[in-house]
Amino acid sequence: MKELPPGVALVAAAKTRGVDEIRAAASAGVKIIGENYVQEAEEVFKVLGKAVRWHFIGHLQKNKVKKAVRIFDMIETVDSLSIAGEIDKRSAEICKVMPVLIELNSAREPNKSGVKPEEVKGLIEKVSTLKNVKVLGLMTMGPLAEDGEGLRPFFRLTRNIFDGLKADAVPGAEMKYLSMGMTSSYKVAIEEGANLVRVGTKIFGERVYENG
Numbered sequence: 001m002k003e004l005p006p007g008v009a010l011v012a013a014a015k016t017r018g019v020d021e022i023r024a025a026a027s028a029g030v031k032i033i034g035e036n037y038v039q040e041a042e043e044v045f046k047v048l049g050k051a052v053r054w055h056f057i058g059h060l061q062k063n064k065v066k067k068a069v070r071i072f073d074m075i076e077t078v079d080s081l082s083i084a085g086e087i088d089k090r091s092a093e094i095c096k097v098m099p100v101l102i103e104l105n106s107a108r109e110p111n112k113s114g115v116k117p118e119e120v121k122g123l124i125e126k127v128s129t130l131k132n133v134k135v136l137g138l139m140t141m142g143p144l145a146e147d148g149e150g151l152r153p154f155f156r157l158t159r160n161i162f163d164g165l166k167a168d169a170v171p172g173a174e175m176k177y178l179s180m181g182m183t184s185s186y187k188v189a190i191e192e193g194a195n196l197v198r199v200g201t202k203i204f205g206e207r208v209y210e211n212g
């Protein structure tokens, strides 16, 4: 991943990877680890701790927030006031202000996480009133069925919304990070303005799912 342009940070998406693999990636220079499951993160966090930074990139359940705020440096997938409120409450308990990104459902897919484009500003206005949560940008996945060029329109839409929100200057929110792109699409995402890319397969190799 030496070819990332300056200003673009790599999040190594580490779901299903063991401690040794993640440690090896950190030794090779990876600075940010992305985890989808709090429990998996906990195991690795016990070993690596603050040697790397931790981003949560999965779907966060309310009953996992208390643990999550202790481990993660950023939660990239906030998509409701209710989960933001829980993050706020649990962060306050440990005197932390948790950086978050708002996840956009850029393809408006039903039953998928993320807020719809027309709802994102309203959510940011509400989340920004919480004292122990700090909105720092947007994250999107785009439709699962697409990759590479097929994701470009969704990345472009997300970038346009990001720029619009930046211009709106919602008090308390800062539009600093735009998290888009995975192994098959990070190059397109960077062309469309991403400054955080979440890459798993290209770093760690193909995932092997047990029983799967």
Ligand SMILES: *Cc1c(COP(=O)(O)O)cnc(C)c1O
Residues within 6 Å of the ligand: 013, 015, 036, 057, 058, 141, 181, 182, 183, 184, 198, 199, 200, 201, 202
């Ligand atoms: C797994 C995952 C990635 C990385 O996917 P790869 O195709 O392995 O690069 C990025 N973002 C999220 C949210 C993921 O769950």
